[in-house]
Amino acid sequence: xxxxxxxxxxxxxxxxxxxxxxxxxxxxxxxxxxxxxxxxxxxxxxxxxxxxxxxxxxxxxxxxxxxxxxxxxxxxxxxxxxxxxxxxxxxxxxxxxxxxxxxxxxxxxxxxxxxxxxxxxxx
Numbered sequence: 370x371x372x373x374x375x376x377x378x379x380x381x382x383x384x385x386x387x388x389x390x391x392x393x394x395x396x397x398x399x400x401x402x403x404x405x406x407x408x409x410x411x412x413x414x415x416x417x418x419x420x421x422x423x424x425x426x427x428x429x430x431x432x433x434x435x436x437x438x439x440x441x442x443x444x445x446x447x448x449x450x451x452x453x454x455x456x457x458x459x460x461x462x463x464x465x466x467x468x469x470x471x472x473x474x475x476x477x478x479x480x481x482x483x484x485x486x487x488x489x490x491x492x
Contacts, residue, residue, distance in 0.1 A: 371463045376486030379453055383490070387448040389463030389483060397441040400466040402473055403448045405459035405488075412462070416448060417473035426473050431457075453490045460485040 375387040387403070402417035416437040417426045425437055436449040446463065463483035470478040 371483035373483045373486040378489045384451045389446040391444045396444045402464045404462045407459040414474045455492045
């Protein structure tokens with residue numbers, strides 16, 4: 370089970386930190402990621418991290434502003450979001466990838482989803 374927290378309303382230029390708490394014994398060996406879905410749009414990849422935290426991946430639109438990280442001892446993943454823009458407004462979902470998934474970029478690569486947390490950035 371994946372549970373997100375940390376969403377909210379923030380002004381443009383502000384920051385938020387999302388957390389994803391995972392239950393179960395597979396977190397420390399699973400690649401994890403964040404996706405987002407804005408109204409009327411498809412769910413899109415935001416960031417991913419491999420099991421050890423040594424490999425990170427970001428969509429171009431958030432590079433330099435967002436940082437993904439994880440603490441395996443706490444079964445928790447984070448997304449630090451800085452310099453937020455109105456176009457970052459979306460529901461953000463925590464994702465656990467299917468073992469052996471060929472990529473991080475598609476919803477079809479994901480085995481488990483959190484319930485989502487709303488992030489709203491006002492201009």
